[in-house]
Amino acid sequence: MSSVPAALSEATSLKADYKMAKNPLLERFKTAANVDAPMRALARITDDALKSAWSACELSASFALVAVGGYGRGELAPHSDIDILVLLPDDPVPGSEACIEKFIGLAWDLGLELGSSVRTVSQCIEEAANDVTVRTSLLEARRICGSTAVFEAFALRYRDALDPRAFFQAKVLEMRQRHAKFQDTPYSLEPNVKESPGGLRDLQLILWVTRAAGFGSSWRELEARGLITSREARELRRNEAFLKTLRARLHLLAGRRQDILVFDLQNPLAESFGYSASAGKRASEQLMRRYYWAAKAVTQLATILIQNIEAQLFPSTSGITRVISERFVEKQGMLEITSDDVFERHPSAILEAFLLYEETPGVKGLSARTLRALYNARDKMDQHWRRDPENRRLFMAILKQPAGITHAFRLMNQTSVLGRYLLNFRRIVGQMQHDLYHVYTVDQHILMVLRNLRRFAIAEHAHEYPFCSQLITNFERPWVLYVAALFHDIAKGRGGDHSKLGMADARRFCREHGIPADDSALVVWLVEQHLTMSQVAQKQDTSDPEVIKRFAELVGNERRLTALYLLTVADIRGTSPKVWNTWKGKLLEDLYRMTLSVLGGAKPDAHSEMKTRKEEALALLRLETVPEIAHKVLWDKLDVGYFLRHDAADIAWQTRALYRHVETDTPIVRARPSPIGEALQVLVYVKDRPDLFAGICAYFDRNGLSVLDARVSTTKHGYALDNFIVAHTEHDVHYRDIANLVEQELAIRLAAAGTLPDPSKGRLSRLSRTFPITPRVDLRADERGQYYILSVSANDRPGLLYSIARVLAEHRVGVHAARINTLGERVEDVFLLDGYGLSDNRRQIQVETELLRAIAA
Template structure:
């Protein structure tokens, strides 16, 4: 047997290397899959003949192997099927077979069991069911394989399968932050990646459409041109993934920085005059993934619409050109967009003003997309088109979705030529995680969230400012133009002024609006730079800052743009401490702009007086206060903000010669902790204190070191709580940290080792003029298990109570509700928490239960 294994290994190595050599030379994914797949089948057949010669079992290729898409270091998806429950001898033989596969350097992912057991497993597991959808016979009892595949395919409920794969895709996209445009994308699972292509064809195959060509010949699901685009994108993505595996020498699906250059070089790209080879590679990926996403928007809804829906269909008239199908908008005449190009924006205007419509029907989308390729200067010069485009920003609702849609289908770069240069443009600065176009749209999304009641709990102060800001559309436009000039060379903030000014003049903004927009573009980095790089406790810094800002309105707009921009750069860069930093600068500048005249002396007096008032209120003797101020000195007051001074002095007043440690949470969420350490000065204290924080897995966000006149240190740290802990653990974490630092300051140094639902009839009006119910469930990209649920429906008595009953029945926690009733129309928003909704079937069950209530 050992000789057989060695022979199998030698043959497999030889044939695999030949396939790899041929691939390096010609870069043909389909040929590699065929040659490597054939080598694997021969090897498995040889091993099966020697280990299961007298067996009645059968061996199947499933998943990627069954699909004929096996990458150099992918798992080997297999299934062994028996007629009845496996005997002990059969189980031992299968274990030996698996070990043999490991011995020849394969990575088997194998399911084994009887027909009934495997069918039952697939019924409960959508991933397993999908793998068997692509199963192929390899060896053994072929009649058994046919019976099994017939039974498992017969039991599959096509409608449920499609809905589950749809939800699965949405969840996968949410985990990728809704975009493939990250600097280290996953070729397989990112939006627009290979898994999206697989999803299209799983859904098609479940309906009996097995090949690319069948999609173009069955009911015009895809045109031949679209099939060609899809095949080209698939080849590009597959080629990148093969090269990625070969460059890594292992299964690796993320285009990590370490491998990008090697993959690009293997694919034939070299350094150019302006772009490095990795950037060329990434732009190819972005273009391919963008095409997949574009076609996804057409193909998946068409395939979904071919199967009986689990929910009843709503059809309604909108006007002479448009009608509504459920939550989609459709056009009567597919030539409308070519004949009257103004409708390219008109249809989006209709969507934005109809809360029960959120997308374009696939056939209409195909016609709309084809017509957008003719957007030119004449289209831009049309005042109607300009009015509609600026109207998107002034209306605000659904703006982020609309702009992402226009970017996805290439309209932004045709309407705004400057946009073309930033599509897929990488930012090699170690803190941006998005290409420029996706970063801009993420900043826009952040700004919009500040204006939405459902998200006001995230950043209450910024949300309050946004709600009181009259011209929100100026901030939205500033997010679009603040980085639009990147990649041109020179200062992008200065270069972008011209783009913003031309846009403002062309889109009917008045002089004041134009000036504010241009100033925000020019100085969009000002607040970030001042807050993070300068001492904002210094009155001179605040004075110079206000000289640039000039007005309270500009200050508010700049603050809101800065918050949105930083949160859109990299979510990990934003925390409660940084939020407090910008708030401090905002308040100081606001005070100054309102007429406050702080100089250094006045600032010292004001802060010291506030602390003195607090101490007097507590009944502290004047003698002790004077002793404290002598010990601290005026430099201390200059270097610390007022709230820290009040905290320090309250704790130090009676213990100016005794070591002490104090900790406090900086916010109610317990996101950041502030630590004060007061002790006799000694060598390496600061470094050893930092070790303690590191030992507790805390990031130091800020630190102020100060030495008193009597040679004590007064160090203040702001630290981030450990990410793997929950807010409920924070008090325990705080106590443990405080205990260790207390031991440290007292000489013990360890750092070196260191309901019932009831139907209620709708009103006559709602029965005659119904609206299509809308149920939108979206996961929070930054907070797993948190979801936003939006519902639009006919209002009726007990509607909210019935919805809450559904939450309770499905063990969903309601954390926020915004209820809006417009006549007989309810538009309600909820923030909910549930660990169960990670399961696609649970999401489908929730939507079905809600739909039943909304259509009573």
């Protein structure tokens, strides 16, 4: 029995020793400009702790304790997993499992976060053959203690079994799959410093494949072998040191393993590097810009290295495939220069390379030699180069190509050519956006918008947005749209209205590149107005003919309308996967069609539009065998506004549901999968009361249904006829399955009298907590003085809409219509309110004050 206290005492002592050795190292991590030394020191003290535990557990002398993975390299970040292998001979000592379990338990007791495996030599070789991850982990195996003989036997068999070519191919494929998870860009606003493209994993991958091939296991050795130049080796060491230091300090701030640069840690992380907030720029923005430039350099240099490694591993496939021109040849699908100094002698060949990349079938990228020459020719891309008429011609030719534009511009940005040609574009490379709905840096957002426009024009993608594809097919000179895409956000971060500032940049570009006056005017106008169409569609009452008339006057002609529509759809889609939805697409398309009609000479006439919709709805009702005049009793109770706010299909659906229940005392609720996108359409018909809208919102709030759109009508005999489009917060919901449940539960809820429940205390998202926006409420009379327009801007959170509706209900303010607009983590909601009672200034101020309090809670 005395051995148990002794074992506990020994574990306590070992743990105290390890902690005493580790704490000073953690302090070094906080201040070291290069963390290589503390990372190696942490690995050494971890070795010592594991040796002590191994010795205390008296394991067999035929076993070996082996460090693998990053720990095998002799490096540990503050909270990295400690990956170990207990290596056994192929005929291990029977009954040794208890000792091994004791050792692993003791290591955990010491505070070591182990990733452990127990295998024989043969099992290691077998697992490595079947799993490239295991093969990679064992590549850097390092003996800590135990049997030298069994470790050397393993190392010899591992080396004999390792096929460098197969390993290279597997790791490159793995890298491509990993990059695809991050949309092939390092420019996410919350990148993974280890796994994202341009992160530490890319650097580790290169050293893994070169180690496996026997080419070297350090940048110095790769330089000596000629795989990289001394300048490239210096850049790689510098960026690797920065990324390692960034990751180590991220671990310390989080107090655990943390590889994602989350928003709430970016600012304290920046301060640890000595950055401080300046006019217009947070400390975090300055740090992240440095990170993006480092990731960009790593991506560029890694591409060069991987191609060079491939050429040495597969020399028989590295010859010239065909001659393209005096300056360029193709080598196995890569565009290669004919001499290393071609860009020095002929600077215009820099842009020519990207034009040939687009024009030449079969070319899928730039060779390592070409990329290296571009990297070394940066000094040639100066003011004289930018003003050269030949380079301006080449740049426009790149923009006008029928294919390859997206890939060419991404590659131009990756190689810094785009930023050196368009200096203002260089200013927004790696620039963050804190508007809560963009998930990319400004430069990547611009390239995403360009990509989206290009996809509209590609037949293989016509099924995604058929209406956009139809429009762009008939659009003369679509390259005009690409120019507008390049400049629409180029002035972000300069202070002031980026649309106005961007106009000047676009105008100058068009003048310098000889773009005809009409096309130039369109580009400049698009940059100025690129936000207008989404604002009109999502924030204004497009059922009002005056709204359409004003928008048509602003647009002026069909070409401008089509260009603005295409740019708007591409722009919204390029902000974040969360922002675009089919409902927003319908709002924009409806606005386009209504405006086109007015531009074609149709006069916006509410009564003729109402007549048309009634006729179309009646035709649909006849198909449903609804009696010929059955609709009349309901329609006589509806005003013009109802017919203008709903299309014919909705009018027919609602009429079919209600024509027998026009004077009902029982709430009628009908629900169906929305004809537009993944959502549920809910119809509510009940005697009106002041708290009705709030009560409906309360039900949606409690059941995880987010309101995308609300169209509220009041009949002439005092009934509310409300139509909602709602989406569930869980994306895998089948709306057909929940439609009946919503109908029953909401009808019961509306029939039961009672006070409104308190709003749910939904938490702000982490992004909203890090970048809160100032809540804003604007309440003002419309032009006719009949209604009041309430505009609300706030961070989104569960229960927000109900909180607003509850305040309005408490002041007996009726909601006539609602336009719910969610932009990522921000809401921009607009409500049309009954004006009764709001004309009193004191009451209006009271309502605004309570609304501000509700949305800020």
